[in-house]
Amino acid sequence: MVTGIQITQSATASLVGSIWLIDKQAQQARCLAAKDQYEADQTVSLDQLGEFEYRELPVEGQTTAGREGGQHLNVNVLKREVLEQLMAARERVEAGAANDDDHALIADNAQLTIRVSGYAVRFNALTLEQQKDVITRTFTQSM
Template identity: 60%
Template sequence: MSQVIGIQITSAANDALVGSIWMLDTTSDEMRHLASKGELFNADQLVNKSELGEFDYREVAVEAPAFREGGQHLNVNVLDRETLVKVMDAQERIETGNASNDDHAIVNEAAQLTIRVSGYAVRFNSLTLAQQRDVVARTFTTSM
């Protein structure tokens, strides 16, 4: 039985591959392209691992049973700490009455920013500041 894992390419001889998301069948070395910045591969394109050349990757969470039924399910959070801190700081200035027009614009732009907390999707700016700080503290680390 093949094992399918989700991967994100972290470094590669071909810079266009860095950051791309794939499903890797570790038994057959077949890879299904899910997402990338460029148009190097089509969405859902199936390639052999050797076609990509040398690369390093990290595993990302995948619910593999859906693959057996002909589809994939992948939850990927693509955020940086600075984005959340910027929204948090702007929201705090609004709540304390020290906000600028830029602060209101930052919070409005982040209105649809959705994160996952304990398995549930929630809009980041709907959390209290204490909850937001907790999410940032638990989500972003400098080492393992």
């Protein structure tokens, strides 16, 4: 069984905040997102990561189609402002300057799920740095 994790503490500073898929049976970890040192989709032995603390992230499995070919279209039905408001509210909460509207906005969007490297993750589960990265990579002015 594969478990999604976000590393919260590690002796290796570049691992903190990184997101991984862990296969304990195979003793392997697949990188989904990291600051540096590791690339997306890179698979490493669990031993290479050393000792770390983590929190589990929800992982959604997908079945593959029974035929080859075709195309895939990912449509975002969300305004950039929604994610920016959520991120700003969370910054105020973490700074201790939040009001009731901030808490209500975060609660109303607690189930907001986004796709990162083909896997679903709740936006509020990401670090502020990862949230900023998602916003800058996802929304463009033109194609």
